[in-house]
Amino acid sequence: AQSVTQPDIHITVSEGASLELRCNYSYGATPYLFWYVQSPGQGLQLLLKYFSGDTLVQGIKGFEAEFKRSQSSFNLRKPSVHWSDAAEYFCAVAGGGADGLTFGKGTHLIIQP
Amino acid sequence: DGGITQSPKYLFRKEGQNVTLSCEQNLNHDAMYWYRQDPGQGLRLIYYSQIVNDFQKGDIAEGYSVSREKKESFPLTVTSAQKNPTAFYLCASRDRALVGPQHFGDGTRLSIL
Numbered sequence: 349a350q351s352v353t354q355p356d357i358h359i360t361v362s363e364g365a366s367l368e369l370r371c372n373y374s375y376g377a378t379p380y381l382f383w384y385v386q387s388p389g390q391g392l393q394l395l396l397k398y399f400s401g402d403t404l405v406q407g408i409k410g411f412e413a414e415f416k417r418s419q420s421s422f423n424l425r426k427p428s429v430h431w432s433d434a435a436e437y438f439c440a441v442a443g444g445g446a447d448g449l450t451f452g453k454g455t456h457l458i459i460q461p
Numbered sequence: 462d463g464g465i466t467q468s469p470k471y472l473f474r475k476e477g478q479n480v481t482l483s484c485e486q487n488l489n490h491d492a493m494y495w496y497r498q499d500p501g502q503g504l505r506l507i508y509y510s511q512i513v514n515d516f517q518k519g520d521i522a523e524g525y526s527v528s529r530e531k532k533e534s535f536p537l538t539v540t541s542a543q544k545n546p547t548a549f550y551l552c553a554s555r556d557r558a559l560v561g562p563q564h565f566g567d568g569t570r571l572s573i574l
Contacts, residue, residue, distance in 0.1 A: 357501070382562050391465075391551055391565035392504075399560065438503065442560055448494055448519075448553075449563055453503035 350375040350441050354452035361429050362460045369424040369455050371439030380442035381422040382449065383413055385435050392438065398422060409433070434459045463488040467552050467566035474539070474546065475574050482537045482569045484552035490564070491557035493535040497521060498549040498568075507550075510535055511557055539571060547573050 351374045361367050373379055380399050384392040396407025403415040413424045422439060436456050440449040465486045474480045486493065492511050496504040506519030510529040524543025529535055535554075539546045549570050553563040 380560050384562075384565075389549075389568070389570070391467075391567045392553075392563075393565075394562045397562055442562075448492075448506060448509055448555075449504075451504045453501060 350379075350450050352439050352441050352450055352452035354437075354439055354455050356455045357453070358456045358458065360458040360460055363431055364428050367424075367426045367429045367433070367457070369437050369439075369457070371422045371424065371452060372420050373422060373439070373441045374420065375441055379422075381413075381415060382440045382442070383407065383411070383422075383424050384438045384440065385409075386438065386454075387435050395424070395437075429457075429459055431459045431461070433457060465552055465554055465564055465566035467550075467569050469569060470567065472569055472571045473574050474571060477541045479538055479540050480571065482539070482550055482552075482571070484535045484537065484566060485533055486535075486552075486554045486564075486566075487533065488554055488556075488564060489532070490554035491532070492555045493529070494553040494555070494563060495519075495525070495527065495535070495537045496551045496553065498551060504551065507537065546571055 353372045382397045383395040386392050395411050396405050398405050398415045406412050436454045438454045439452045468483045494509045495507040505521050508527040510516035526538045551568045552566045555563045
């Protein structure tokens with residue numbers, strides 16, 4: 349069965365600093381990978397996805413992620429964070445038996461002024 | 462614009478009562494999903510439906526029931542058998558013909574009085 353690990357429960361970053369959120373997956377075949385963001389009390393919004401091709405994918409709000417098969421990773425990055433980026437971030441992999449997504453437990457991003 | 466509507470946003474239940482959470486989508490998606498979200502737990506799949514009049518249990522289906530009489534609607538009933546129903550519930554949908562991301566509603570927060 350596939351799984352997703354987000355090693356960091358909380359991350360604190362100063363406004364304007366760079367950001368990297370880690371995601372490791374376990375899946376037997378070529379994974380379909382996603383990053384979602386969730387603001388408090390809201391649903392999930394898709395930031396970006398990787399299906400195939402270029403391993404560096406661009407998303408909305410200035411985010412990007414890099415797929416590294418050798419490391420089973422799909423880390424999310426942003427060169428300069430804004431206070432509005434404070435939220436919960438979820439990494440997910442598709443292709444499970446439920447025909448749906450398997451999510452990591454999330455990383456809570458705190459932005460310091 | 463197409464999307465997923467969940468109602469109500471907040472719901473309160475007395476112990477021993479059943480309550481039904483509404484989920485409606487106008488995206489013309491075949492597949493629909495219900496997730497439960499608890500702090501620090503990520504999203505866990507309750508039920509999913511790939512087509513009208515068909516649905517399957519997810520990872521934590523005990524104490525829940527669903528129906529899928531129309532393509533647009535996938536209501537979730539939290540029964541009195543669910544011992545710890547206080548949580549944030551998210552509905553999602555996906556175009557089953559594609560491997561793609563799921564689209565999420567804004568969630569319903571259920572609390573026990």
